[in-house]
Amino acid sequence: MSAVTATTAPVNSGPNAVLDSWTMLRRNLLQMVRYKSLTLMLIAQPLIFLLLFVYVFGGTMGAGLPGGDGRSDYMAFIMPAIVVMTVVSVSLSTAYTIALDMEKGIVDRFRTMAIAKSAVLTGRVLGAIVFTVLAFVVVIAVAVVLGYRSDGTVLGWLGVIGLVLLMTLALTWATVALGLSAPNAETASNTPMPLMFLPFLSSGFVPTDSMPAGLRWFAEYQPFTPMIDTLRAWMSGAGAGSDAWLAIGWCGLIGIGCFLWARSLYTKVRAH
Amino acid sequence: MTTHTAAQAPAIEVTDLRKSFEDNHVLQGIELTVPAGTVYALLGPNGAGKTTAVRILTTLISGDAGTATVLGHDVSTEPDAIRLRIGVTGQFSAIDELLTGRENLQLMADLNHLPRRQGRARAQELLERFDLVDAADRGAATYSGGMKRRLDLAMTLVSSPRLIFLDEPSTGLDPRSRRELWQIIRELINEGVTIFLTTQYLEEADELAHKVGVLDRGTLVAEGTPAELKRRVPGGRVDVTYVDPVALSTAAGAIAGATADLESLTLSVPHDGTLGALQELVGRLDSEAVASLEVHTPDLDDVFLALTGHRPQPAEERPENTTEAPMTEEVAR
Ligand SMILES: Nc1ncnc2c1ncn2[C@@H]1O[C@H](COP(=O)(O)OP(=O)(O)OP(=O)(O)O)[C@@H](O)[C@H]1O
Ligand SMILES: [Mg+2]
Numbered sequence: 001m002s003a004v005t006a007t008t009a010p011v012n013s014g015p016n017a018v019l020d021s022w023t024m025l026r027r028n029l030l031q032m033v034r035y036k037s038l039t040l041m042l043i044a045q046p047l048i049f050l051l052l053f054v055y056v057f058g059g060t061m062g063a064g065l066p067g068g069d070g071r072s073d074y075m076a077f078i079m080p081a082i083v084v085m086t087v088v089s090v091s092l093s094t095a096y097t098i099a100l101d102m103e104k105g106i107v108d109r110f111r112t113m114a115i116a117k118s119a120v121l122t123g124r125v126l127g128a129i130v131f132t133v134l135a136f137v138v139v140i141a142v143a144v145v146l147g148y149r150s151d152g153t154v155l156g157w158l159g160v161i162g163l164v165l166l167m168t169l170a171l172t173w174a175t176v177a178l179g180l181s182a183p184n185a186e187t188a189s190n191t192p193m194p195l196m197f198l199p200f201l202s203s204g205f206v207p208t209d210s211m212p213a214g215l216r217w218f219a220e221y222q223p224f225t226p227m228i229d230t231l232r233a234w235m236s237g238a239g240a241g242s243d244a245w246l247a248i249g250w251c252g253l254i255g256i257g258c259f260l261w262a263r264s265l266y267t268k269v270r271a272h
Numbered sequence: 273m274t275t276h277t278a279a280q281a282p283a284i285e286v287t288d289l290r291k292s293f294e295d296n297h298v299l300q301g302i303e304l305t306v307p308a309g310t311v312y313a314l315l316g317p318n319g320a321g322k323t324t325a326v327r328i329l330t331t332l333i334s335g336d337a338g339t340a341t342v343l344g345h346d347v348s349t350e351p352d353a354i355r356l357r358i359g360v361t362g363q364f365s366a367i368d369e370l371l372t373g374r375e376n377l378q379l380m381a382d383l384n385h386l387p388r389r390q391g392r393a394r395a396q397e398l399l400e401r402f403d404l405v406d407a408a409d410r411g412a413a414t415y416s417g418g419m420k421r422r423l424d425l426a427m428t429l430v431s432s433p434r435l436i437f438l439d440e441p442s443t444g445l446d447p448r449s450r451r452e453l454w455q456i457i458r459e460l461i462n463e464g465v466t467i468f469l470t471t472q473y474l475e476e477a478d479e480l481a482h483k484v485g486v487l488d489r490g491t492l493v494a495e496g497t498p499a500e501l502k503r504r505v506p507g508g509r510v511d512v513t514y515v516d517p518v519a520l521s522t523a524a525g526a527i528a529g530a531t532a533d534l535e536s537l538t539l540s541v542p543h544d545g546t547l548g549a550l551q552e553l554v555g556r557l558d559s560e561a562v563a564s565l566e567v568h569t570p571d572l573d574d575v576f577l578a579l580t581g582h583r584p585q586p587a588e589e590r591p592e593n594t595t596e597a598p599m600t601e602e603v604a605r
Contacts, residue, residue: 012356012384014352023383026382027371030370030371031370034371105363105366106368108362109362109366110383111332112332113355
């Protein structure tokens, strides 16, 4: 016995959650650089919506806003929704990449190594945060070039960044869980698609009181509405009031719930 | 290389291991022992339960009953101790195709917490050893099947494990790549690494293993050295094809134990695999009358036929799963 352990004493001292998550994060960032088409597509998605809404619908929609006047007012109105779509867009790719990992043998390889159990998933979530911040900066920069001006305070923008991070955590854990529960990568890239449409059924593009009763009820109570309203208040220099707490509450609920769901899926999914 | 093994505890010890997936009894009480420094080959057809056995031993799934110890640690209670010390190359490619070969190896080095310099050196060393230097900085997606397999194995070796599991290492490789892979595995054996491999080919087990276990429908039906197994298999024969039926029947009368097939003009002569017997047989053949000659060595089919009385069948075609399962059971569920 002692002979065996003597010759097999490993250099590795065992799982280390911080070190292993950091390694997985670097792997994911490297993948992002390699998989350029997907990376660019994800950043382009919210930009396309921005251009479409500002230049195609903007003139008419802006005139229809209460007290609003033309394209630039409409742009300021939809910016929070565009930010939310940026977060959603990146989180969707996480569902796909997680499912791809599970489909290929590489996760089985990780599982036979002394790696912190959480590292594969944590690495993905950290990667999504880095990616979202990057996409967020690009989207805001493009908007500014197109004429977007914010009346928000520094404190307000810090709040915006904080809420974006919180939304990223919540949505990414949700898409991680969806990716883990999908039978293959194909399905995983389709099942979370409704998330991309939910911002349209919120206060993001038109005021909810312009909607028919049923839709309006849905729009007022769905989680994206308080998030968008909070972002809109902070980006325009106003206070968000109770909406902020509602937005944070939703993020916490979704994030913790989906984290637990994802964790149980990850330890359970073992068939090939 | 195996001189000290008697004094050491076995690298793998399995007693009465069982595993079922619902009604499918995949492993039905496996017993085996693999001494440190030796190579054990689990030989069996599709669906025999090879991968399931490997997945239990490598802590991916747990068995339903029985015990399995790997390097002295119980698979169910001390999985991390085992994971620290083993290397696994699964049946399906476990490389990251978006990364380059070098980055894949570096990833393994980082996950094994090798210091940066040491990890880089180890990656380079393995790239050289596995003939991947030219492709080192190319995306692994562009690699050929053989190169992917080599990278897969190289990744397994980054941590210098003393016990490695190889699930069908050469399936899907062409004969040349297979020989190259065998050469690499032989080098590992010479370094004293303990190897547990699975295969569908008797030839592969014969080439590499000290001991072979024949797995059929979740049961080990035979175990022994490759030579012992082949001795139990009467599958060796020489097929002699004749130019015409007259020559065939003349020869059939002259050679004892031979069976003639008039349709294919072939005479089958039992053969024990020795050169002497072959020389004697060839000496008795009429070179004018013989069109061709083929020496047939026993393969997995012959081993199975001899040991189990049936040909190897993939799981999907198992009689228990189809004809014997009454329809009413399906309806009742
Ligand atoms: N996770 C699972 N869920 C249900 N059935 C499974 C699972 N894994 C394996 N099986 C079944 O167990 C049986 C043995 O499978 P296993 O993969 O161990 O065979 P194998 O000997 O490795 O075959 P192959 O040569 O095709 O790789 C098969 O009938 C398979 O369908
Ligand atoms: Mg298998």
